[in-house]
Amino acid sequence: MGIRSRFVLFTLSLLLVSALVFDGYLVSSLGSGLAKQAASDLMVRGALVAATVNASGNLDTEAPRLANELAAAAEARVTIINPSGVVRGDSSVTGAELETLESHATRPEVVEALERGVGTSERFSSTLYGRMLYVARRLDRSDGPWIVRLAHEPPAIETMIAEMRTRLLYGTLLALGVAGVLALVSARVFGRSIQHLTETARTMRRDLSKRTHLRGNDDIARLGQELDALAAELERSIGDLSHQRERLEAMLEAMQEGVMVLRENGAIAVANRALRRMLLAGDMIGKQPIEVVRNAELHEILRESSRTRKPVTRELSFGSIRRRRVRVQVSPLAGREGRGGLVAVFSDVTELRRLETLRRDFVANVSHELRTPIASIRATSETLRGGALSDPEMAKEFVEIIDRNAQRLHRLVEDLLDLSKIEAKELDLKIEPLDARAEAQAVVDLLRHAAEQRKSHVTVEAPGGLWVKADPRALEQILTNLIDNAVKYGPPGTRVTVRARRSPDRKDRVVFEVADDGPGIDAAHVPRLFERFYRVDTGRSRALGGTGLGLAIVKHLAEALGGEASVESALGKGSVFRVDLPASKEGPAEPAD
Numbered sequence: 001m002g003i004r005s006r007f008v009l010f011t012l013s014l015l016l017v018s019a020l021v022f023d024g025y026l027v028s029s030l031g032s033g034l035a036k037q038a039a040s041d042l043m044v045r046g047a048l049v050a051a052t053v054n055a056s057g058n059l060d061t062e063a064p065r066l067a068n069e070l071a072a073a074a075e076a077r078v079t080i081i082n083p084s085g086v087v088r089g090d091s092s093v094t095g096a097e098l099e100t101l102e103s104h105a106t107r108p109e110v111v112e113a114l115e116r117g118v119g120t121s122e123r124f125s126s127t128l129y130g131r132m133l134y135v136a137r138r139l140d141r142s143d144g145p146w147i148v149r150l151a152h153e154p155p156a157i158e159t160m161i162a163e164m165r166t167r168l169l170y171g172t173l174l175a176l177g178v179a180g181v182l183a184l185v186s187a188r189v190f191g192r193s194i195q196h197l198t199e200t201a202r203t204m205r206r207d208l209s210k211r212t213h214l215r216g217n218d219d220i221a222r223l224g225q226e227l228d229a230l231a232a233e234l235e236r237s238i239g240d241l242s243h244q245r246e247r248l249e250a251m252l253e254a255m256q257e258g259v260m261v262l263r264e265n266g267a268i269a270v271a272n273r274a275l276r277r278m279l280l281a282g283d284m285i286g287k288q289p290i291e292v293v294r295n296a297e298l299h300e301i302l303r304e305s306s307r308t309r310k311p312v313t314r315e316l317s318f319g320s321i322r323r324r325r326v327r328v329q330v331s332p333l334a335g336r337e338g339r340g341g342l343v344a345v346f347s348d349v350t351e352l353r354r355l356e357t358l359r360r361d362f363v364a365n366v367s368h369e370l371r372t373p374i375a376s377i378r379a380t381s382e383t384l385r386g387g388a389l390s391d392p393e394m395a396k397e398f399v400e401i402i403d404r405n406a407q408r409l410h411r412l413v414e415d416l417l418d419l420s421k422i423e424a425k426e427l428d429l430k431i432e433p434l435d436a437r438a439e440a441q442a443v444v445d446l447l448r449h450a451a452e453q454r455k456s457h458v459t460v461e462a463p464g465g466l467w468v469k470a471d472p473r474a475l476e477q478i479l480t481n482l483i484d485n486a487v488k489y490g491p492p493g494t495r496v497t498v499r500a501r502r503s504p505d506r507k508d509r510v511v512f513e514v515a516d517d518g519p520g521i522d523a524a525h526v527p528r529l530f531e532r533f534y535r536v537d538t539g540r541s542r543a544l545g546g547t548g549l550g551l552a553i554v555k556h557l558a559e560a561l562g563g564e565a566s567v568e569s570a571l572g573k574g575s576v577f578r579v580d581l582p583a584s585k586e587g588p589a590e591p592a593d
Ligand SMILES: Nc1ncnc2c1ncn2[C@@H]1O[C@H](COP(=O)(O)OP(=O)(O)OP(=O)(O)O)[C@@H](O)[C@H]1O
Pocket: 415, 481, 485, 486, 487, 489, 490, 516, 518, 519, 520, 521, 529, 534, 535, 536, 537, 541, 542, 545, 546, 547, 548, 549, 550, 551, 552, 575
């Protein structure tokens, strides 16, 4: 039942109850008032009738006529009773019937009147069969006390009361009708605000910016204001929450680590960008991990952590073409009754592992490179101490061996220091415009002597006025290494050409080339040629005093100068080593005069 109907019903029942109580009280009080009025009226009429009756000389004969006449005048039943209680006259009884009436001396009003002069009574009349009001008066006559009694027929009062009841009923009905209409109207006004509240509250479920805008100080307005305050509070909290959520999502997306959150049922609830990239997977939300990643070990650790509710960490391999090492940390999320989801964090450790391997290899390589010359020095010095010192010929030869090995150690240490400096970017480079041809020529001149010893021909081919931006010492080291290699690894008589030219496809680059017609390098070695300690023919390189660091230094220097190093070679066809560097638009500024 709606609040409006309830209100109307309540109002109407309230009215009905109060009308019933009021009507009942009114009827009963009016009834008793009327009865009192009738009694006193009857009393007055009784007194008048009694006086008239008393004036009569012979009541024994006059009584019937007097009773009839006075009854008509007083509009009441008149009974005249003689001192022995016999009814001598009665307006309601015919003469013949009078004889049959019983003695009236015991009637209460008669008894009272005989005693006090006046008596009243209201009771059932056996003569008239109905309720009657009686008033009796005593007439003190010579033959004894007569009684004149008036009886009013109560039907007159009842009718009045009945009439009044009907009027009251109509009045009450009318009042109820009017009240009903008024209740309906006020229920409608009242209901409209309630309906407005209900509708606004319903809209708020979708749109929290909605407000009731109720003003005033009544209960409904206050309810509306509370609802508005509640919505504002909710809106603010939801805003804060979504702001936090956005921040969290942005953080998750920006993370280097892959993050996967699993629900209690094992479905993926969160998967960030790093994870999608790592697993080469598309949309994963809502799916089971087994549907998106084929990796038995991963599923095993997910199951394990889910079963034991303990964190599990393991390093796994993902991908078949580009194999990646990934450290996966699975931790249980707190949930109800020891159940709950999981969060797995994936960290790509491929690069870390690669660097670790590099470092291990590097240490092994360095130790290995150091061991040979040291062993040689020790063996030679032992021999010298063992007596070779006394033989000047042998002593000279052995000291030379020691010197050669010491030089080799020195070079190795120098090269390593150079490399580490370049890598740590600690090299103090002075980039300036350099004339490419002049620089190449200077290096070739320096190495001429060594080349001539191996009967090699080193020539320079470069146009004049070609400027390159580089550090002179770095460029010299690059070219020295490349020319040295070409001379060293080629057979005697090898022809080496050092070229410098503008890059054919990039005008802002200058390419240096060191080409030889030597043995060339097998394609299998080419990709690793610039690695530290990498040598094609270890024995031969070492025999020639090489450390295997030359090309690594070339590569790192070229990069430090903003360029890059590359090689083109095939077995039996000679090699071409290239280094391209940024070109300089013009030469050094002319010194001001
Ligand atoms: N022009 C070339 N022709 C043939 N092989 C070459 C040539 N240049 C380099 N190599 C090969 O590449 C390897 C690496 O050269 P790299 O200059 O790095 O070391 P290295 O010459 O042995 O030592 P270092 O230069 O420190 O004295 C050499 O061992 C050699 O086998």
